[in-house]
Amino acid sequence: MRRGGVVFALVLALLACHDDDKTVAPTGPGVLDVILTSPNNDDGAVLLTVDGAVDSVQGDPYVIFSTASGTGARIVVTGDVVGGVIARLYVPDVGTADQYLAYLDEVAQRGTFMLRPGTSYQLELRVER
Numbered sequence: 001m002r003r004g005g006v007v008f009a010l011v012l013a014l015l016a017c018h019d020d021d022k023t024v025a026p027t028g029p030g031v032l033d034v035i036l037t038s039p040n041n042d043d044g045a046v047l048l049t050v051d052g053a054v055d056s057v058q059g060d061p062y063v064i065f066s067t068a069s070g071t072g073a074r075i076v077v078t079g080d081v082v083g084g085v086i087a088r089l090y091v092p093d094v095g096t097a098d099q100y101l102a103y104l105d106e107v108a109q110r111g112t113f114m115l116r117p118g119t120s121y122q123l124e125l126r127v128e129r
Helices: 002-017 096-098
Strands: 032-039 043-049 056-058 063-068 072-081 084-091 101-109 122-127
Touching: 032 043, 032 096, 043 084, 043 096, 056 063, 072 084, 084 096, 096 122, 101 122
Parallel strands: none
Antiparallel strands: 032 084, 032 122, 043 072, 043 101, 056 084, 063 072
16 A cells, blocks of 8 residues: 555656646747738739848748848748738747748739738738747
């Protein structure tokens, strides 16, 4: 009986030390998704600026034109642009994702290329999981 009590006490001690919080923030090289919220369904081009070190930019399924550097990126996304992930930024440390800032510079309507006011759009940067 004494051995069973010791085992029971050890199990209780282990359960008390168990950490249920598994939301450890990732660090190191990784990807930040650029997420666009658009009020329109006929956007054809988006110009945006990102402050923060960017190694490279990918835009599948969109055509992307970009300049990336240790201080930021300028990105043009073209195609049948709809809300959601419009680009992926490859960055040196996703642990600093909260220090990145994305700015919407211009949006053009598909077909007419008429510029649209950026006030009704939103950009978000989110660590890709």
